[in-house]
Amino acid sequence: MTTSFIYTYIRHRDEQELCRMEMRAFFGKDVEDNVIQSEIAVNPSRSPFMKARLEVWLHADNLESLAQQATQLEVAKSFKTVCLNEMDLADTPKIIHAQRRDIERTVGLNISGEPELDYPELLIGIVQLDDQWYAGELIESSSDWHAHQQKPHMYSTALGTRLARAAVNIAVPHPEGIRVIDPCCGIGTVLVEALSMGIPIEGRDINPLVVNGSRKNIAYFELQGSVEVGPIAEVDELYDVAIIDMPYNLFTHITAEGQLDILKEARRFAKSCLIVTIENMDDMLEVAGWVIADRCLARKGTFSREVVLCT
Template sequence: MKHAFEVENKEFIYTYVRQVDEHDLCRLEMRAFFGFDSPSNVIKSRLEIDPSRSPFMKERLEVLFSGSGLDEIIEQASAFVSHKRFKVTCLNSIALDSTAKLRQPERRSIEREIGEVIQGEADLFEPEVHFGIVMLEGVWYFGILQESEPIWRFHMQKPHMYSTALSTRVARAVANIAVPHPEGIRAIDPCCGIGTVLVEARSMCIDIVGRDINPLVCHGSRKNLAHFGLEGEVVKGPISEVTDTYDAAIIDMPYNLFTHITAEGQQDILKDARRITSRLIVVTIEPMDHMILEAGFTIVDRCVAKKGTFERQIVVCE
């Protein structure tokens, strides 16, 4: 008999939901997480990513077994033992790449067929473990399902906000692009403003510190972190005073429309960033490629994040 968690050589299936305007940003985050580009809304990988990290991931299926037909899945499920109360959900409620969605009656029928043969206690309302079944390009996959929690939504209402700050959704994606795999990585947001990126990064346990020259926004950033029960260092001062080095840095440049910073000031920030990090994510509303290159970075990836007619460039530099 197979136990629910006896799995070797794990494989995961991730499904995505994104708006048209978010497509490029989502793909850039995908590339950061998985190391390859895909236009699809479903990805298979051996990398284990918490689906709640991404503002675009819908769910993650940890594959336990697969089959070319539903009968094969039913046969394997009949030898499967769940020692916890369980629920089965069919993931084909949306079109997944070239695989068309299944109508609700068909999905419910599949869920019942699988649930009836699993040895254990089914519980549709308070399951202890959630199983998923999905068909992709003619192959069926069964496994442990983890649905994404939209944690970023809870961060939308901060005690301190201003209109020019990144949206929590974009900020979360930017944090993931900068630090896709946080273990052992130290990061800095040296122009952190009100702390939108800091909140998202710290909520994902990314080791990041904040800094800003404005004492009022530093205070607001600390208050925002504390409001969500998050810890994080926020220091008042310019990037030029940073003496430590970091594995990654995030610099949001849109503030230049609302202050009197000069092109020379922007260039100085980028040069200081090159001094303290080898990986930089620049968020800007105007072209800065020449400045980035002059600072000594190479542009390795990029996208445009859109919101209506407003656009921001997300530039990955190393």
Template sequence: MKNNRYIYTFVHHPDEYEVCRMEMRAFFGKDTDANYLFSETEIDPSRSPFIEERLTVLYAHKKLDDLKEQLSQLAIGEKTYKVICLNKMDMAANRKIEHNVRQQLEREIGLLLEGEPDLNRPQCLFGIIWLDGVWYFGLYTKSESVWRKHKDKPQQYSTALNTRTARALVNIAVPQIENIKVIDPCCGIGTVLIEALSMGIQIEGRDINWHVCQGSRKNIAHFGLKGTVAKGPISEVVNHYDVAIIDLPYNVFTHASISEQAEILKHARRIADQVLVVTIDPIDRVIEEAGFEIFDRCVAKKQHFSREILLCR
């Protein structure tokens, strides 16, 4: 339903604020300082490491009594259901609703619906939320933290991207996955590859280090995923891609100098229409010399370690 109105709620660590907002802009074309967002764009909440819930709005009323009156006419049929109140945390100026009050509200709304409630295994989930003087009711979707399953890899590097950041990077680079071909030419142990493959994105990996390639393949297979990881530099790539995701090498195995990074970006310009660059070095000039224009950026933090994320065309 293209004209549906969706409400998304977000949860993230303070260090992830900028990455979360950059992902918002990629998905929705806008961001917000608040931890909720209205949009007509439908995104599976489980794609994002930051989206907590999605409400597909069916009804909206300023008065709760008016909402209740409309809900009394909602027929669910033979399906079982459960109602969930989303106001379990502060949302900008909207203070959270205490647990016992939420439970009472969920019961009151649930009793109005024509159907059979089931708190354990409901066939339908409904949600209600109070935001800026309006009650919203609709279909509820809870995010599944898929990225958590990918934290424990057989092969690990201390400087590798964490799975949450890697998943966000993929979403920033590939917000819409249909008919998009992606390459990660400096894939390392495959953190980005795993997140992309788990979302059904068509991606290929590559690295110049044989041991790293082997580690990446082991990690991919460990999670039951299927992906290609080739050994060799980006200069040997002959195919063309819609997007390249490049975490520029900086660890003890494959550290790249500024001139080597420039060479990587020059070939990225040749093989891809768009590139998402992750770097610890200030390389704006190098990116521009490679023929790219930076049109969005943020800083990703990992304790005292920071990377800059640059989305370029």
């Protein structure tokens, strides 16, 4: 039997395009709504937008049938039931607090096991989507990565933590056996997010001062990662993915020719590339030999960046 999962999301309006691009990377599809179903398992703590993941154990046309199916569940761990309809989910309206508690009791009392409200070893989620009911193991997203927003070494033009985390997920949705490099890593925002998700990534930057800051940021969060000093032209190994927050002539002395050189060098040693840029680079990407596979506009107030996935 195929395992299916239900993911719930919380995102700001400005983040919708970025969130949907991340969905496409993880699941091969996206939705406008704040809930998506897939047979692909993703740790919800990876995404800056996911709220929780429900692994579907039970599926019924109504709550009474779901509660009846729950009598077949035998849980070896202490558990707590949680109704996920605390907000509107797609076209399904929010269920009020008292009704959610009734739903949790109705299902929970039929499960064989040890209920534990304060410190359960297992969460069992219950959710109504349209006229369908689902229950199963619930994993809530951890917010530990929020701590990465306060690094000891920062500068104003660096990527925001949420964008950096989403960019890593888009570039490397399924990291098993994948070699990743950030060859213009700056103070290491992308490196910290990748390493914190267990994704091996190598960093490099031409500026020894920012490399030092990047190393200190990685160490500050007790992560392990390699960051080298040197230009992108000196990269002499092959990688599956390069992630590049493109240097801008607005903030550095880099020229358009210098930006094109970065894209050409990345094409030389990487099979795919995720570019984050404040300006359209379609012509440069074509000249460098890249083909655009997906893209979005990541907005934050009046400021926006293009996120472009290339192969």
